[in-house]
Amino acid sequence: MSRGHRAVAHTADIALEAWADTREECLAEAVRALVESFADISHVPPGETVPVSVTGESDEAMLAAVLQEVLYQVEVHDRVAVDASVGERAEVRLRMVPVETVEQVGAMPKAIAVHELRFGQAGKVWQAHVVVDV
Structure with missing residues (x-):
């Protein structure tokens, strides 16, 4: 398994790449990449599981929706995703901790950009590329 x-x-923003053997694992890696761009979650135990509903007409739209949900959770509920799991039907479960339990290590992202957004299978590996507005 590679992930x-x-x-x-x-230029001026953050670009993140994620890869994994399956679509669901790649989405989870993209969540980790986003969170690690602004928070040190390396020593934080997983907290409560929060199921979230996201939809998208395409794989790219699904990726953007999942990452936007991660940002929404920080902004509205003051909690940070320290892990994510995605089911085959895009059932997303975020493992959350209070924002005060993590160390901020970078600028808090404002939004997920739709330009340069890519998410799909290349050979046997799923790959994601996303630009994050900071």
Whole structure:
């Protein structure tokens, strides 16, 4: 199984890439990439599980909706996703902790940009690329 994520150079914003063997694992990696762009979650135990409903007409729209939900949870409910699981029908479960339990390490993202958004299968691996407005 191969999965991971990284930040890549991008003018004035943050670009994130994630990859995994399945669509669902790649979505979860994208969530981790987004959260790690602004919070150190390396030593935070998973908290409460929050099921969220997201929809999208395409894989790219689904990716954007999941990541926007992560930002919404921080802004509205003061909680940060430290882990994510995505079911085959895009049932998303975020493991959340209070925002005060994580150390902020970067600028808080404002939104997920729709330009340069890519999410799909390349060979046997799913890949995501997203630009995050900060």
